[in-house]
Amino acid sequence: MATRKQRESWFKVRGALNSYRSGILTAASFIVPFVIWCFFAYTPGLWDISHKLDVTTDLKNDEFSTIYRVDHVMEADRFGVFQQMVRDRNAEILTYQQSGGDLPEGVTVSSRANQKIIRKLHPVAVTTGWLNESQSTDNEAIYQLWKEIAEGNKDVPEEKISAENLEIIKQNWARMKVGGEIYDSATFPKEPLLHLIPDGERSVGRPSYLPSPGEVFTEGYKLFTGKSSLVEGSLGSRYIDSIIIVFMGFLIACLVGLPIGLLAGTFDFFAKLFEPFVDFFRYMPAPAFGTLLVFLLGSHDAPKMALVFLGTVCQAILMTANTTRQLDTGLLDAAQTLGAKKTDLVFKVVIPGIIHNLYNDLRILLGWAWTWLVIAELMGVKSGLTEVIDTQGRRFNFDIVYAVILLIGLTGFVTDQILARLQPILFPWASEEPGGGIAKITGWFSRLFGRNQVNASATPAIESTPNA
Amino acid sequence: MKNTCKRLRKLLLATSILALSAAGVKAEPLKIAYSDWPGWTPWEIAIKKGWFEEAGVEVDFQWMDYVGSLDAYAAGKLDGCHMTNGDALVIGTDKPSVCILINDYSNGNDMFIAKEGFADVKSLKGKKVGLEEGFVPHLLVLRALEDNGMSEDDIEIVNTPTDQTPQVLKTGAVEAICAWQPSSGTALREVPGSKAIYTSKDCPGLIYDCLFVTPESLKERRDDWMKVVKVWYKVVDFMKNEDNIDEVLEILAGRVSVTPDEYEPFLAGTYILKLDEALPIWKEAEGLGSIYGSSKISDDFNVKYKVYEEPKKYSSYLDPSLTAEYAESVK
Known part of the structure; x- marks a missing residue:
């Protein structure tokens, strides 16, 4: 108790802040940009x-x-x-x-x-x-x-x-x-x-490129309920189209990238065979292949998925290989000493050994896949959310544009948070601390209301508050 | 034995699927690109109302940017593409594309727009003009310059995608732009004081907007293209009926993401040709009243301004027979 009374510094060199403080900062990291936006959008006198x-x-x-x-x-x-x-x-x-x-x-x-x-x-x-x-x-x-x-x-x-x-x-x-x-x-x-x-x-x-948060949220609501006078239909089906592009591209990249990466990480033979070229190829910007992809695959969804695939697969291979190499060699030695065959090594030692790290890699890759969405959907016949962003941007309807951009950002972020929360459930042996920022905020709130369900051990300081 | 049977059956299945898909190639829908020009958005009416199914022709209408659609067409990814008679001469295909349908002539929707302080074409001497080089806005600007006793050397052209011209004019990087609706309208609205100093209304017939198809596709599937022509005139009749105007506006405005009120003036700026109005234009004659004369003028321009070197055989780009045949059938 005594140590608690001493005010801890907010700026500890390489020291972790307690979850109460990190919760505040996480919230602030969202609130500050929002306040800045509101400031420029609503302050009288800034604009005519x-x-x-x-x-x-x-x-x-x-x-x-x-x-x-x-x-x-x-x-x-x-x-x-x-x-x-x-x-x-x-x-x-x-x-x-x-x-x-x-x-x-x-x-x-x-x-x-x-x-x-x-x-x-x-x-x-x-x-x-x-x-x-x-x-x-x-x-x-x-x-x-x-x-x-x-x-x-x-x-x-x-x-x-x-x-x-x-x-x-x-x-x-x-x-x-x-x-x-x-x-x-x-x-x-x-x-x-x-x-x-x-x-x-x-x-x-306000200049047209600076709609107020109110306008953006109203437009966003109208888009989703199909009430917008400028965008036909509701946003729902476009949203699903976009998600399919991203996830299919990502999925194919995983199907191709993971096995190659795994082999390259396990056997130097494959590392030397694949990695130099992949390393070279990844510097070629994926959109540069856009015209070729449309030429080969037509102008609907296929070339778009292919672009997401091209933009993600190199990272998938290299990251997987790298993660595989980080497996404790002691485990491999032990397994070999016990007489494991090569296939057993891969399936019974390497994969179980790295699966939790691989999961994290995939999370990062999925984020990577999202970044290709807009470029992909502009190819051939414009589609999905991007068509709205593109067309409305040309008409200077930035309230709609921002609503859709926010939706993409939010989707990526929420997906990632969900995956992060799932990690300790899927791989309990590897979990250190559950969740990312959102988990911290929700944890913080539940603690505020006295319902202490989340990760009690990580917050001894707050824990003892009621007793103090 | 059982296993072999199974394998055999699988093999049979696989080959039959292959055979089916090979047969499917023949019945593939006609891939036709269209873009945001008000003369082409009317196809949306036929698509929405299912008139192609009714006519018994499978089509895959692909909504693209104008220049994007020309690129896709030149790359051989499409059977048909909507373009102006002048641009059809410019795009890099080895064989002449064939115009089978004249949708409209531009009657003011193509605009040469200058920002405040530049009241006419002459005042733009030595100034920057944002336009898509080698395409229809280029042609219109050259024509505007010529009508004002000037030439291309009198202005500085900044190559700008048409749909981005409003933004470029707004930033002040250029003094004028050339674009068509809806981009031209956006520019007029977003850049207060800007004004159209020359439009396609000043030279009606310079720009005909047409459906061009590949010679191969026309040869192999002439019947299907005939059905497409038929559907177009159904669309025209529907549009020209005053009672349908609200429905028409709602469909067309929705396609280009503006409101019906914003779209309504576009109807006057793009003169959609009824069948009996299109027929005289198909007659070979000098001058802008005929698509032949108009194409010749485009061809001369293109040679003169070195868009390409040799004059083209523009008449091989034009095939009046489908429209004529349709006219005969409804007589």
């Missing part, structure tokens, strides 16, 4: 104020020559000009509506154009819960919504629909209801209606 659109328009002019969709971010001054463009157009339409005459330039008489005008209310209606995501082209429901808002039957929060737009809704409805209280494509007006003025909440105008 911008508007994230929730009502947009199909109008274009010289300055806004492309479509801005909901969620696009526009700098405050440009946003003002953008709104003005629509106001100017509305003024022209209003003159036309009241006094007739020639159609203003670029205005068409079509029910399609008007349908698109009334649909601009849909995204806002989703945020207020009036409509759901899938109703973006549901003319009947949207028409009904216009009616209810115009007639004051909806409680409209002002931050959702500006007074200006409310006025436009009423003016348009006055024209729309001539065609009936319920949507009818035949009587829906063709003469131009007024456009809703673009609107969007003021927010921190």
Whole structure:
């Protein structure tokens, strides 16, 4: 007890920290980068104020020559000009509506154009819960919504629909209801209606490559539930595709690499025969063979698995050989003294002797295999998670990109942690300390709550706290 | 004895599997590449709706980057590939690929975009332009320069993959880029103040977008390609029906990961040709109104700017017979 009271230094040269402290540090190693991200994403004053659109328009002019969709971010001054463009157009339409005459330039008489005008209310209606995501082209429901808002039957929060737009809704409805209280494509007006003025909440105008954690997690959630308006289907099947590529590549690399490595580690003959070439080959970057692989194996999954294989197999051979060589030669001598044959040596001495170290090697290799995923999936027909990363990156939708990258990182990390936790169960004789970082954190938490299940012996200091 | 029987049976099984797979080679699906050009994404409608199965032709549509698909095609990995009539002359195949279908002509979706402060092509003299060398954006820029009394020497070309042009323009490494939708739209949006200073609308007919197939595949499987042509015109009819517009937009926008509203303007920038509009273009004539005339102009450009040395026999790249035959069959 007395030694415990003395404050131990956090910086002991080559001394292990107790698990309480290592737990804190492990948690910090995740929290610090996250806090840095939050700092840059949320701190006011770092970036200019911008508007994230929730009502947009199909109008274009010289300055806004492309479509801005909901969620696009526009700098405050440009946003003002953008709104003005629509106001100017509305003024022209209003003159036309009241006094007739020639159609203003670029205005068409079509029910399609008007349908698109009334649909601009849909995204806002989703945020207020009036409509759901899938109703973006549901003319009947949207028409009904216009009616209810115009007639004051909806409680409209002002931050959702500006007074200006409310006025436009009423003016348009006055024209729309001539065609009936319920949507009818035949009587829906063709003469131009007024456009809703673009609107969007003021927010921190982060550059597109720096979405906030909130945006990334929301997009990630949408991706997984198949609700994203930009990525077709749910992420699940792509995720499985990617996992299959990685694991198949890894598996084949193991099937080829482990036996060769084992032989090379056991018999110098094979070491001299294989290792020099493998050592040479591993310096050739695997992606350099991409075109060749597509040429040989087509453009779907096969060349992708082959790339993961090529990128992993050399390490598999060399690591296995090295691990095999580290087996205590005393064991081999003893076995030979007892008359073991060569095959017995390999199967009954070498393999059981190194299996726990080999397991660790495979863990590292699996991590290695994951690093090839993105390059592999870009080959031939883009597929899996990478297609999302690639396409969305080009469209500057970095919130989606980061969500997918995080998913890949998380998958690799969690798999590795699970494998690490399994190690003491699979190889109890070789376990020194269970688990990696996550194990430590969970252990730390369970200790905090007094349920002491994990590795009691490793934490005598914390153990005795209640008694002290 | 029993063992021998077993072995024999195994052997038989193995050979029959081999034989089957050899037979399977013949019925292999047609491997066709398509990419994000709005004239080719409509195939997605046929794929989604199962129209190829209905027509009785097996296809393997492979979604790729445009230049990636040309590379895969040149490497002999595909039976058919979508490209512009000009690019078909450029890619390095030993035999001429054969155009059997004209999907559309570019009507504004190919854009030469300059950043703020450069109002027209002339103002880009001596400036850097990011584009994919030797391919369709290159052709458009050369044409733009020529229309403005300039030549390639007046600008500095920075070879840039088309899908990365928005990023490159945004970094300020170049003053202008040339790209097609959706990349061109992304650039206009992400680089405030940037503007299209010349587009394919200024020279309609310079760029026809077509389905090219290998001469071998056309020879061996002409019937199957005929079915593909038939499916295409089913797609065109579906698209041109106003009532389907929401469904069309949803499918096409989904394919290139934009929203339907963002996609809608692409429809005007890529003029999808109906059958009766395609037929006159197939007629041999001078000028951009005919695919022959258009290909000749591309060929002249390519020789003039040393994309390749000798003029090509562009007419051997064009085979109007399938479209004509289809037109005859629906008369």
